[in-house]
Amino acid sequence: MAHEPLVRMLAFVGVLAAMAWWEVVAPRRPRRIGRRLRWTGNLGVVVLSTLVLRIAFPVLAVELAALAQERGWGLLNVLGVSGWAAFVGSLLALDLTIYLQHVMFHAVPALWRLHRMHHADLELDATTGVRFHPLEIVLSMALKLGFVLAVGPPAVAVLVFEVVLNATSMFNHGNVLLPLHVDRVLRLLVVTPDMHRVHHSIRPDETNSNFGFNVPWWDRLLGTYKAQPVDGHGGMTIGIEQFRSARDLGLDRMLLQPLRGPASGYSISGRDDGA
Numbered sequence: 001m002a003h004e005p006l007v008r009m010l011a012f013v014g015v016l017a018a019m020a021w022w023e024v025v026a027p028r029r030p031r032r033i034g035r036r037l038r039w040t041g042n043l044g045v046v047v048l049s050t051l052v053l054r055i056a057f058p059v060l061a062v063e064l065a066a067l068a069q070e071r072g073w074g075l076l077n078v079l080g081v082s083g084w085a086a087f088v089g090s091l092l093a094l095d096l097t098i099y100l101q102h103v104m105f106h107a108v109p110a111l112w113r114l115h116r117m118h119h120a121d122l123e124l125d126a127t128t129g130v131r132f133h134p135l136e137i138v139l140s141m142a143l144k145l146g147f148v149l150a151v152g153p154p155a156v157a158v159l160v161f162e163v164v165l166n167a168t169s170m171f172n173h174g175n176v177l178l179p180l181h182v183d184r185v186l187r188l189l190v191v192t193p194d195m196h197r198v199h200h201s202i203r204p205d206e207t208n209s210n211f212g213f214n215v216p217w218w219d220r221l222l223g224t225y226k227a228q229p230v231d232g233h234g235g236m237t238i239g240i241e242q243f244r245s246a247r248d249l250g251l252d253r254m255l256l257q258p259l260r261g262p263a264s265g266y267s268i269s270g271r272d273d274g275a
Contacts, residue, residue, distance in 0.1 A: 019126035074152015090153030129173035
């Protein structure tokens with residue numbers, strides 16, 4: 001755990017660089033908006049969210065998991081479950097929790113106001129995978145802290161999960177071309193870029209599908225899986241009906257999006273806040 005910040009940084013930079021290279025040599029869709037404009041906002045919000053987390057919480061998920069192990073907090077520690085059973089079980093339980101959290105952010109209009117900043121990107125690439133409003137990141141961390149206290153997962157499992165989640169989010173948001181036969185097999189095990197791209201369609205029925213980040217199994221088991229977009233990957237429109245100007249890609253506009261306009265048209269529940 002002493003090298004946790006270095007592990008996170010190396011994984012982030014390494015995956016982002018690899019995906020950026022792949023997007024240049026084998027793009028899935030033509031790029032119409034310059035990287036400088038989009039990446040300034042998308043990566044700027046990562047820096048801001050990191051600072052906000054450190055201010056908002058005295059300990060984060062990995063640190064709390066280590067403390068829980070030391071003091072015997074959480075179900076797994078109380079029952080004495082350890083080793084591979086605790087590690088693998090914790091990874092799966094964390095992934096299901098994040099899937100359910102993602103569904104909740106689409107179902108509740110007030111939460112959709114935060115999450116729609118992620119969907120308002122006008123193109124999709126690896127940086128979209130880390131483009132989340134700082135308040136959404138705070139709520140997500142609060143949920144993970146609650147999970148850690150209740151379940152007591154091994155600290156190494158929490159670290160691995162967070163590093164893998166960050167990496168797979170950049171991967172499955174990537175504007176990269178995979179041969180169809182490779183995608184067809186790979187999406188049985190992991191969420192592929194073609195699978196997740198459907199989730200970023202402007203069509204609400206497609207936006208409210210394919211919620212998984214790491215594995216595709218929750219979508220398949222719980223009925224939220226959609227194989228392909230109606231208009232095809234080349235013809236589909238990325239984003240939502242709101243915030244479609246280049247100016248909306250600026251960091252200042254991104255941060256203010258929860259306060260702008262109604263949270264309408266995309267809620268799974270069919271409700272909106274009418275503001």
